[in-house]
Amino acid sequence: DGNIFIDMTGGLGVNNIGHHHPKVVEAVKRQADILMHALDVVHPTRTALAMKMAEIMPGRLKNNCFTAFATSGSGAVELAVKFAKQIKRKPEILVFQGAYHGVYGHSNAMTASYHYREGYGPFVPGVTFFPYGYCYRCFIGAEYPKCGVACAHYFDYVVNGPYTGVYEPAICVGEPIQGEGGYIDPPPEFWPIIKKACEKAGILFASDEIQAGFGRTGKLWAIEHWGVEPDMIIWGKGVGGDQPVTGVTLGREHYDKLITGSVPATFPGNGLAMVTALTNIEILTDPEADLMGRATRIGEYIKGMLKDAQKDSKVIGDVRGKGFMLSVEVVKDRETKEPPEQGKCAGVMVKMIQRGVLNFVCGRNGNVFRFMPPLTITKEYFEKAIRIFLETLKEEEDNLTR
Ligand code: PMP
Numbered sequence: 001d002g003n004i005f006i007d008m009t010g011g012l013g014v015n016n017i018g019h020h021h022p023k024v025v026e027a028v029k030r031q032a033d034i035l036m037h038a039l040d041v042v043h044p045t046r047t048a049l050a051m052k053m054a055e056i057m058p059g060r061l062k063n064n065c066f067t068a069f070a071t072s073g074s075g076a077v078e079l080a081v082k083f084a085k086q087i088k089r090k091p092e093i094l095v096f097q098g099a100y101h102g103v104y105g106h107s108n109a110m111t112a113s114y115h116y117r118e119g120y121g122p123f124v125p126g127v128t129f130f131p132y133g134y135c136y137r138c139f140i141g142a143e144y145p146k147c148g149v150a151c152a153h154y155f156d157y158v159v160n161g162p163y164t165g166v167y168e169p170a171i172c173v174g175e176p177i178q179g180e181g182g183y184i185d186p187p188p189e190f191w192p193i194i195k196k197a198c199e200k201a202g203i204l205f206a207s208d209e210i211q212a213g214f215g216r217t218g219k220l221w222a223i224e225h226w227g228v229e230p231d232m233i234i235w236g237k238g239v240g241g242d243q244p245v246t247g248v249t250l251g252r253e254h255y256d257k258l259i260t261g262s263v264p265a266t267f268p269g270n271g272l273a274m275v276t277a278l279t280n281i282e283i284l285t286d287p288e289a290d291l292m293g294r295a296t297r298i299g300e301y302i303k304g305m306l307k308d309a310q311k312d313s314k315v316i317g318d319v320r321g322k323g324f325m326l327s328v329e330v331v332k333d334r335e336t337k338e339p340p341e342q343g344k345c346a347g348v349m350v351k352m353i354q355r356g357v358l359n360f361v362c363g364r365n366g367n368v369f370r371f372m373p374p375l376t377i378t379k380e381y382f383e384k385a386i387r388i389f390l391e392t393l394k395e396e397e398d399n400l401t402r
Pocket of ligand 1: 072073074075077100101102103175179180208209210211212236237
């Protein structure tokens with residue numbers, strides 16, 4: 001209808017290289033003439049994608065892994081934990097408070113929010129939630145770094161100590177930067193301590209990179225910011241972009257422990273999905289376009305703008321994130337950190353949409369504004385969206401603090 005919107009949602013963290021990139025459209029058209037539906041059987045485009053995933057894995061996984069494909073993030077999480085159970089022959093799963101991993105059987109049990117659980121229990125048993133490295137709302141009210149990263153050490157204590165109630169864990173699944181839980185990036189020590197605890201206990205560690213991965217934070221995989229090498233990467237959203245393709249990639253050494261054909265699905269090998277992911281990877285990793293470098297540089301600049309605005313704002317409690325995974329946690333009172341009344345932040349979100357900025361709040365109290373535009377956005381558009389956000393927030397300050 002002639003309206004123009006600046007997109008701060010990127011298809012909910014999916015369109016990292018934008019919507020219908022011309023190279024993707026061309027590749028899809030080419031593939032449509034060759035092969036579309038292909039169950040999950042081997043064909044050249046699927047093999048090419050599996051090999052490409054191996055090439056772009058971090059750490060020990062690089063070229064020493066295998067990939068199982070799925071058609072949603074929830075589905076990929078499902079595969080990861082089922083594989084872990086079969087590999088370890090143990091039933092328990094460890095996750096974090098505030099986590100969002102999906103809405104299927106296992107993945108729903110691993111998702112913390114009541115909103116996604118109400119009326120759906122009982123859930124898959126054996127799931128334990130641990131405190132996340134959420135410094136702004138520390139679980140024991142401590143302050144980083146004086147806290148000594150107690151949250152991560154508590155995980156170690158439970159997982160490796162006697163009489164704690166956790167006995168047979170197969171896997172720990174964590175979002176390197178929590179997405180739906182509030183765009184929270186834990187302190188530098190958090191993931192290294194968790195990974196070490198997992199190694200000590202013989203547990204697999206999977207990084208759920210569905211929202212934080214694929215270049216969004218300025219590195220291809222978000223866990224790389226913490227220098228931690230996961231045993232599995234669960235990926236989705238941005239890798240497929242305009243087509244539904246997700247998956248889990250894990251160490252080759254585990255392959256023989258899995259029972260062949262025990263997780264069949266009808267659609268994962270779809271030709272159009274495979275070729276779209278391949279093309280997305282080519283565009284994202286093109287050194288000339290340098291999309292991840294831009295995300296780091298522009299992201300830092302935007303974060304600086306938000307931090308400046310925080311200085312004389314009554315309601316900006318916290319500014320956080322990396323690259324193009326940035327957020328602002330809004331509060332009623334900066335001293336008490338009490339969240340604004342339910343629904344008020346959603347009201348600000350709607351006002352921003354009316355002013356041409358697509359955005360979507362998240363967080364445990366629905367009070368976190370997140371900025372996750374496509375990595376192709378210009379600095380000018382990003383800056384304009386932030387200015388509109390800050391203006392709207394200023395206008396709503398009295399309402400939010402009431
Ligand atoms: N894990 C994370 C970290 C996510 O952000 C999401 C989706 N928001 C999922 C899993 C589930 O993905 P999907 O919606 O594709 O099932």
